[in-house]
Amino acid sequence: MIWKRFAPKKRPGDESPTGLKASEGAIVAGGDVNGSVAQHIEAGQAFVLSPEAHGPIPADAAGHGVSNIPAVAAHFTGRTSELASLEEKFTDPGEVLVQAVHGLGGVGKSALAARWAAGRHEPVRWWITADTAASVDAGTAALARALQPGLAALPAEVQAERAIRWLADHPDRWLLVLDNVESPAHVRPLLDRVPGGRVLITTRLASGWHRHATVVRLDVLAPADAVELFTRVLTQHGPRDLTGAEALCAELGHLALAVEQAAAYCAETGTGPLAYLERLAAWPATMYAATAEGGDSARTCARIWRLTLDRVEATPYAGNVLRLLAWYASDRIPRDLLAPLAPPPDLDAALGRLAAYNMITVHPDGSLTVHRLVQSLARTPDAEDPHRQALDIEVARGLATALLVAAYPADYADPANWPRCQALLPHVDALTGHHADEHDTPDTATVLDLSASYREDQGALAPALAGFRRALAARERTLGPDHPEVLASRNNLAGTYEAAGDPRRAVPLYEAVLADCERVLGPDHPYTLITRNNLAGAYKAAGDLERAVSLHEATLSARERVLGQDHSDTLVSRNNLAHTYLAAGDLDRAVPLSERVLADSERVLGPDRPETLIARINLAGVYEAAGDLDRALPLCETGCAAFERVLGPDHPRTLSARNNLASMYLAAGSPDRAVPLYEAVLAACEQSLSQDHPITEQVRANLRVARTA
Known part of the structure; x- marks a missing residue:
């Protein structure tokens, strides 16, 4: 660097007395140097600056603070x-x-x-x-x-x-x-x-x-802190109605910026928290972009995340993955659910990019979390946002549904599949809750049907009924009244009516489905045989034992002919017929047929399959009805232990089996063993099923009788 004093142009005779010329870098000043200026030459350019700029910044430059x-x-x-x-x-x-x-x-x-x-x-x-x-x-x-x-x-x-x-x-x-x-x-x-x-x-x-x-x-605010922030902003000019503040903050995911902007909007417009929630549901795109007067429109969540996605979209699949994840529950999304989307390295790169920008969280177990407000925004079309185009969002919803269909186990009754079924339930509920019924597709109906079947098996009858009804409506609208999947949905809905103790609705629906199955699919189609078996069970539940026995016998004969003696459906029909003989008081046929069912089930299916466990408890019941408690009690005790080991202590079938065991204790003259067991089973039913579940009501009635014995 060269420092040079500005000087007048040299004239002849201006040389110094010593004969020396002023060298470059010297500062020549006469008298007081205050206010003098210097020229700094940098890269061929000259800059005028004051003398204090010549050296480094002084050590005491901070003074009293900068x-x-x-x-x-x-x-x-x-x-x-x-x-x-x-x-x-x-x-x-x-x-x-x-x-x-x-x-x-x-x-x-x-x-x-x-x-x-x-x-x-x-x-x-x-x-x-x-x-x-x-x-x-x-x-x-x-x-x-x-x-x-x-x-x-x-x-x-x-x-x-x-x-x-x-x-x-x-x-x-x-x-x-x-x-x-x-x-x-x-x-x-x-x-x-x-x-x-x-x-x-x-x-x-x-x-x-x-x-x-x-x-x-840095995570989102604690719920109480989010409400406090909302309250401070909303009430800065005086008291306001805070009803619904907690719900609004929860809906906004306790994200500080969203909470602050919602409160500022409410304060300026006179909108209460509940009204803001309604607007958010009705006009999400508008509300996500809204700011109070004087607010920074560039600092809305929509604008901030758009800038983030501008960077994220450079990684293949990243934007599509985020739009897809927006349709699931916000927490514990199984990573393997996304496996069909892309080769593992590409999927890893997409998830890594999203995690790097905190758009998702990848947990050590591989599951994923997305902030619920990020999800909501990603599901909300905005023509001006390239990341939120309506067609892209619709495609993502369809793909999210198809992935759930592919991931949901078809055999909901197998205990090995229960953890997977349970893990996917919140995502089925979120997916179907995020769009109106009229947007349901055949894939939506399939995943609703699968999840409802699992729920019914676990004793959750109310959500199972809701799922089956919606699945049926979707299939009828998209596939037509005679499609096999429509017939399957109507059969499943009838079965849940029966499980809920409502044979008056189950029987006519089964009868209509059976007639349609025979007309559309033929008398020997598996769907037809399933419906015929189920209708026979509904007749039995309604007390029409004559028609129940006749239809079960016909169904068993058809299954033996079409499916074979050892097919699992044939074993089910044989078990159901034996149990109907028992209900009709025909022990001469019930006992040998029940013994055969248990032997065949153990041989074909194995000792721990749910069908085998049911056959064991049913045979114990047949022995009890025949007055043979010496064989009934140990078989029922063994069966209950197996149910608890295989299905767990709170599964409906386990609770039903323990109820049967308590009844046998009572029949054996041991109310001191029956009553405590009934009480334990009732407590478990009320906790894991519901107060009005048919099993709960049956156990409650049995307990009343046992206490008077």
């Missing part, structure tokens, strides 16, 4: 533990300490940083918007000017260099907040130059910091 930390909002709420954690992490002396606070856009990272930095005591506390490398340089240059205003005439890069030198020379006197960092590479040149000090980074990026900083994840 700070541009943003004012802390009056409504800042909560974050006590996060602030304490930051304070603890920044107590260690020595080399530069860097903390990177990451989280979803709008979670409150910048607000937390401002609140924490405002309470620090370093002489220099400087805030730099660091979303680009150029922004970092500009913020560093601004620090130089704040420390030494006379540097303003220098090029920005020189100012930044002066600031970095001052920071490096005074490591114990400063705190930097690098806000909204988009890439570690943007701040690495600065961090590499400062050997000490304190740096707090805020970023949407969760990954890429292991070489640069200790990461701190």
